[in-house]
Amino acid sequence: MTTITDPVIGRWYKDFENNLTFKVVAIDSTDDTIEVQYANGDLGEYDNDAWYASTFDYIEDPEDWSAPFDDIEVDDLGYTDPDRHARPDQEDLDISDYLD
Secondary structure, three states: OOOOOOOOOOOEEEEOOOOEEEEEEEEEOOOOEEEEEEOOOOEEEEEHHHHHOOOEEEOOOOOOOOHHHOOOOHHHHOOOOOOOOOOHHHOOOOHHHHHO
């Protein structure tokens, strides 16, 4: 069985021959490579010939696809306020203020 699915950035795939799950993170058309990130967080790369000679197929997003990133601290994300996204001048507004 060879792959007939084209690589799509952001889409999850499974390599059925090697039992690997990965997401396509980049496609470089200048050197015909497909960059992937495996479910364990490792990065990999395939050329077009290897992609289409493989046993890859689309899959649904894994339930816990962020597991490799569990050790990332909130401060490492670059956000100063990760839970609140309101503007300071709008903190006292209620729903009726938005409906007018």
